Amino acid sequence: MVLVNEILGQIVQVDRPMTWGSLATLRPYANFLVDEDVERLKRAIDTKGVDEATIVKILGNRTLEQREQIAKNFKKQNNADLETVLAKKLSGYLENVMISLLKSPTLLDAQTLKEAMKGLGTDEDTLIEILATRSSKEIQAIKSTYKQEFQKDLEKEIVSETSGRFQKLLVALLTNQREVNSNIINYELIEEDAKSLYAVASQKKNPDFNAWIPILTERSQNHLNRVFKLYKVYSATDISETIKKEMKGDEEKGFLSLVQSIQNTPEYLADRLHNSMKSMGTKDKTLTRLLVSRCEVDLLSIRAEFRKKYGKSLYSTIQADTKGDYQTALLGLCRAEDL
Template identity: 35%
Template structure:
């Protein structure tokens, strides 16, 4: 996994705190100074700056940033300042709050993280909102979709590295009997159980076994047996399991496809993967779409120029 953002070697939290305070003085804010500091530090260093800032000036840096900045520029800078699990918890809350539910963002956040990360995010969610992530998912969704998302939110996926071909064939047969071979309807619980609990490496073996049994990929079965948001969620989850890096590259591409831009998804993925595997995602993006991710973002007219500056710095 290759990040694009690494800790600053000549880091001085006190000097950075002074520079940020200076950027807030006078009419308007020196946005370039804010961008230069925030994007060139690791998340741990940014939070150290916030601690020193409070000691020096008696003020909360994130609150000062919120008061100085606006719109999606505020969103991306604040996202960079938050502890990663807190940021993901806030993104999940946004996905289940308000009108409608952003099911695909929920699948993305819960699908790309490992068990310990999902549990940490769930704990952060409960600490922030005094209610559990599971209860909010249950209150905002229903039926098969609710059971799928709740299953992902538990953080109970098998994470062993061992694979078992015989078990993979049995699971593939169970999926076949619960779906395409079932005379009427679909036993959704079998799909949820396998997709939410089996190890990622084992699932890839199960997908291969399914294809060998019926002569077509499991995605075709999902399209035949499910519809609407459940179908979309399952297809996204399978894509994520097959290749997380490729899946995130696709999510970035889709966030800028068509009319308008899904700014939240674009910001979330670039910010959250910048210290993990954004360099890998950039490489796969270019291979899939024939254009660099930086070029694609630069061409996106719907993305504000100040947000572009931040994202470009994170992509370097």
């Protein structure tokens, strides 16, 4: 016990309280005049061929709160819904960016989850990404919005589209039981959790990884990072290596993504961005959604992790992978080059 306590005492995890918007790339537009923006948007929309550059310049440089004011005043002055008008006037990837910017983060998440389960193939990567990186409060709001938007229960939909331990993991995340980070460090519980995780992994036949799920989905992020460090002391391999060795398929994908997001959320999302652009065909919906959903939260830290891991900036990667006004819109959200 003395040795364990000594090891625990040496486990250092920087608890980083995050101020909303402190790591945002998109900040409130200083000279915001809502009526002027509405007037310029109307002219840009009515111009023959549509002035896409002006639409991008306005909506891509206003925060969500400012965009909501623009949409509200546009409807009041023109008796027309801005999102509906833009959907008719724009097309392709640019349309997706501009329409996404007009949605609340909760609605965008709900619609993305619906899209991920539509058709023959379920997009497991997107399901786990959203559920693993949203707070308990955010998940509760997503569930409510999903019910309101589609008249269906999100948990039931996920159960019908997934199976096995991956399904159990998603359902556990949906119950939003995760504790918030605290300055109080419970060393006894860290030891208990690390031993519990290792006890399961060390079983020689058919380890029951269901026992991992409550720990991974209910404990706080800071607590789990300490648990993962102690787990490596017990097992001589880190928890990600255990997952890769012992699991496969959707189960492996789900547990690995969850652990990675807990260990370093910005790095995990940087990986998601990189994967959306690394092959011949860019996954534009994923690229757009990540930039739109994180530009007012923590995109600066994601950019830093992207540069550190891949040796090039997110900005230049987007620049090389996109073009036109669509490129301009995405680069505007990314904001700047990281040298």
